[in-house]
Amino acid sequence: MMLQRSLSLFVAVPMVFLSACSNDSSTPATEGGPAAGSPLAEAWAAHGMEGLHTLTVGGTAWRVRNSFRQTHSASPPWPERDEISNYQRTLDLDAVLSRATGDTFASSMFLDPAVAGTFAQNVTPAQPAWTAQLDFWLTPWGFLKGAEVNGATAGTATVDGVALVTLSWQTPATQVSPAGLQYTVTGYLNEQHLLTRVETRVEDDFMGDLLVANVYDGYHDVAGLQLPSTVEQQRGGGGVFGALLSTATVNPANAGELLTVPAPAAAAPPPPPAAAPAELSEQVAPGVYAINGGYVSLAIEFADYIAVFEAGQSRQRGEQILAEVKRLFPTKPIRYLINTHPHSDHTAGMVPFVREGATIVTEASNVDFLRMALSTPRTLLGEETLAPTFEAASGVYVIEDATRRLELHHLPNLHSEGTLFGLLPRDRLLFQADFTLPVNGAKANPFVVDLANYVVANGLDFDRYLAVHAAAVVQTKADLLAAIGQ
Ligand SMILES: [Zn+2]
Structure with missing residues (x-):
């Protein structure tokens, strides 16, 4: 009896897995979602966006040591990385809110030894600059929300010899570059209508129209959600941040708490400005x-x-x-x-x-x-x-x-x-x-x-x-x- 029960469970697992992977592309999006039958509707369904308002994902993460453009070699790859444990990111898709936290240490080529510290990254509507909001809009869920709100257009692109469907949208006329240009975001969809890459460009005094791309791989079913196993953000052609995701909670009850940015500790008064040198x-x-x-x-x-x-x-x-x-x-x-x-x-x-x-x-x-x-x-x-x-x-x-x-x-x-x-x-x-x-x-x-x-x-x-x-x-x-x- 016990054996039979175990066997039937064993058989059931691949069936659940199959049903999670074979999203029916003809399923019309329900009220509030994008138009039925479009590439956006397919991606919307594949990513479980219907009824998704808040989301917490977690695992481990890493960031490039010191920071982008403070690496040991100028050209990528940049193998020196700092680990981030207890990594967790919460998103509020209706409010353009994202907060990521974790435990890491302050690494520096000037510090010996490294000092324990925390990782925190916040996106809020109060900071509307594109560069400040990228880590929300480049997530699969933020991208799709933006695609729905801003009227994404579908296209195709050939990447490594494979034809992929793309979705592109532009930021609102209120969110523009110093030259007054709206920013463009493009997502690349695989055959399962899942985002494998989301990219945009942001102005940088040194790097010009700097390409920032988030690459997603290894989608698997967690809590009824298609969760990428790996995330990597690339700047200047190299990885600067990444995560291995293993947990997800859809519409978590404590989203408000997770998204709350703690009040900063009282800062010491700034030092008086240094006297300007008499002669430059x-x-x-x-x-x-x-x-x-x-x-x-x-x-x-x-x-x-x-x-x-x-x-x-x-x-x-x-x-x-x-x-x-x-x-x-x-x-x-x-x-x-x-x-x-x-x-x-x-x-x-x-x-x-x-x-x-x-x-x-x-x-x-x-x-x-x-x-x-x-x-x-x-x-x-x-x-x-x-x-x-x-x-x-x-x-x-x-x-x-x-x-x-x-x-x-x-x-x-x-x-x-x-x-x-x-x-x-x-x-x-x-x-x-x-x-x-x-x-x-x-x-x-x-x-x-x-x-x-x-x-x-x-x-x-x-x-x-x-x-x-x-x-x-x-x-x-x-x-x-x-x-x-x-
Ligand atoms: Zn230096």
Whole structure:
């Protein structure tokens, strides 16, 4: 008897599975859903959207270490990831609300060891910017809700040789880019009418019309819902966030609680703003200026041109540096813009220099990603597409004329494999980013140790140790060598 009962249960399982997978595509959507028989109606039914108002999904997740564009290599893949346990995301489809939480740690290439922390990501109607709402609209359920509300149109696309049905919709006229353009979202449906990919573009000062795509795979039945096993969000061609989903609750009773953003802890009063430097630029050698304020940049005069080393942490700062270089050297063209490494805070100021016609000098492994980023159309910003030119530096790359020699040394390290530092041997200056010396007796980080060892091994000589992240005091070669006890 027991055996028989077990057997009958065993047989029943595949039948349940089959019925969950074989959604009848001719089923008309009921009241409130999209028009019957359309690709949207099929997807609506396959995803169990009828009567779905709130939803909680859970599992484990990961995010790219440090953040997008702070990765060890410029180009994807970016294998360094931080795990997020107890990952849970709740959506309110009627209110454009999403809250995701989890346990993780604050990882940083500057922190040792990592510190325990929490992951939280909120989407609310109070923040209507497209970039702030993507993590709602790119979910299968948010996408379909938007498709219904905004009148999606169906089409087809061939992906990897397979013809897929697509659905596309545009944001309302109230939700537009800086150039006044509505954003487009496109979803790709498989033969089961399930979304395998949802993508859009969002404006970015550096990346132009940045493609953001959520990829879904391994749909399986959980609580009567088709739940993707894997989620991956891709930016710049690489995965930046993902989840392995195993649990789902449809219309959870505690959705309101799960969607409530806790009140922030009372923040300490902001520090008083730092006094603006009396002079934006400081001559550090004849014809060599440090441009101070925020991130430090170096303007280096050659006989017929100027080389600018570092472009600043934002487009505004890039424009400020450019204006100051032109004021200092009004008659010479800016031929080169040299980049210490490809992290976002060291590349954001590049755009004004590319417009100015400067050639970007960066370590060879950075070129493909930076070229892709800077060549991407910029229609959402209402700007012309840029035509960046590059010089790929490797080993020791020298810019030299009768008046000056600048050596760019490639020093791959834990922070960034595409790092260059500069040496002006006759001016006795070394210029670097993120090889920040320890203070108050702290231990030097591993890449400062790498630089100190490299300087010793190669007999590099200089007096002043200049930093993009300016130190409070003037630093010297002796301060660098102290990091390795010399
Ligand atoms: Zn960096």
